[in-house]
Structure formats: structure tokens, C-alpha cells
Amino acid sequence: MSYRLYNFTATGNADPTISQSFLAQLQTLCPRNGNGLKKIPLDRDSHGNFDTSFFKNVKAGNGVLESDQRLWDDANTRRIVENYAGTIRGLFGFRFDFEFSKAMIKMSGVEVKTGKDGEIRKVCSRVN
Incomplete structure (x- = not known):
């Protein structure tokens, strides 16, 4: 978390996708040289x-995790965020x-393979 607040992509600056007011709150909760043990609600x-x-x-x-905030950066996932945030929910239901x-x-219908019938993928998008 601290890399987003103080040295995002090794720039020495905060992640520019974090709103300024939320950034100030996060930096108060997670000081630059803190121990990293502070728990922050994701919502x-x-x-x-x-x-x-x-x-x-x-x-x-105000996404706490970088992966959460990245949902807003991509056009496909941005539409999903807008839909669920209520921006155009009424139009599309x-x-x-x-x-x-x-x-x-x-997802409950997915049959998990275990033991010798399954494997853990080294790269999620392809079979080992």
C-alpha cells in the first residue's frame, strides 16, 4: 500500500489515480515510515x-487497492463500475x-479438479 502513497512507479510521488482528499486520509493512516500493520477497510x-x-x-x-482503482482505467471495466455504481443502472437494469x-x-457449478486430476497453473491464462 505504501508504494501507492509515496513512491508510485518509483517516481517519489503518490499514485495519481487516488483522489487528493482520500490520499491525505490514507497518508495519515499509513505514515511514510510506518510499520505497515494498519488495517484499512477496502470499502x-x-x-x-x-x-x-x-x-x-x-x-x-477512492479505491484502496491499485487493482481495484484500475477498474476505472479500462473502458470495458469502467462500464461495469458505472453500472454498479448507479450511474446508468436505471437505464439497463x-x-x-x-x-x-x-x-x-x-461458479458453484464449476467442478474443481484435485490431486493428480488437477494442477496449479504457473501462468493463469494457459495450461502448464
């Missing part, structure tokens, strides 16, 4: 609820709670 607005605020945070430049439950049901 700062409703870390105890299952809702769409994660997507609203990403849209606002996207509902995170329904889509998530459908995805979990679909």
Missing part, C-alpha cells in the same frame, strides 16, 4: 454492508446484488 463507506458503495468509491478515485448472486450460483 470505506460501508465496510460492514453488502452494497454498491465499493463501485462508487472506485469511481471517485443492472443490479449488483442480483448479478453477484447469479455469478455465485454459476
Whole structure:
């Protein structure tokens, strides 16, 4: 986390995708020479609820993890963030709670191979 706050891509600066107000909060929670043990909720607005605020945070430049904030950088994933953040949800009927439950049901049908029938890929996109 600290590399995003103080030395992103070895520039000596913070990640420019973090909103300035959120950057100040994160730098207060995670000082430059801190011990790195501070826990930060990944969904700062409703870390105890299952809702769409994660997507609203990403849209606002308040993604805690770099991988989360990168969802806003790509045109394909930006559309998904916009849909789930509520920007155009009403037009297309996207509902995170329904889509998530459908995805979990679909994923439960994936048969995991174990032991000699399966393998851990060294590169996720191709078979070893």
C-alpha cells in the first residue's frame, strides 16, 4: 500500500489515480515510515454492508487497492463500475446484488479438479 502513497512507479510521488482528499486520509493512516500493520477497510463507506458503495468509491478515485482503482482505467471495466455504481443502472437494469448472486450460483457449478486430476497453473491464462 505504501508504494501507492509515496513512491508510485518509483517516481517519489503518490499514485495519481487516488483522489487528493482520500490520499491525505490514507497518508495519515499509513505514515511514510510506518510499520505497515494498519488495517484499512477496502470499502470505506460501508465496510460492514453488502452494497454498491465499493463501485462508487472506485469511481471517485477512492479505491484502496491499485487493482481495484484500475477498474476505472479500462473502458470495458469502467462500464461495469458505472453500472454498479448507479450511474446508468436505471437505464439497463443492472443490479449488483442480483448479478453477484447469479455469478455465485454459476461458479458453484464449476467442478474443481484435485490431486493428480488437477494442477496449479504457473501462468493463469494457459495450461502448464
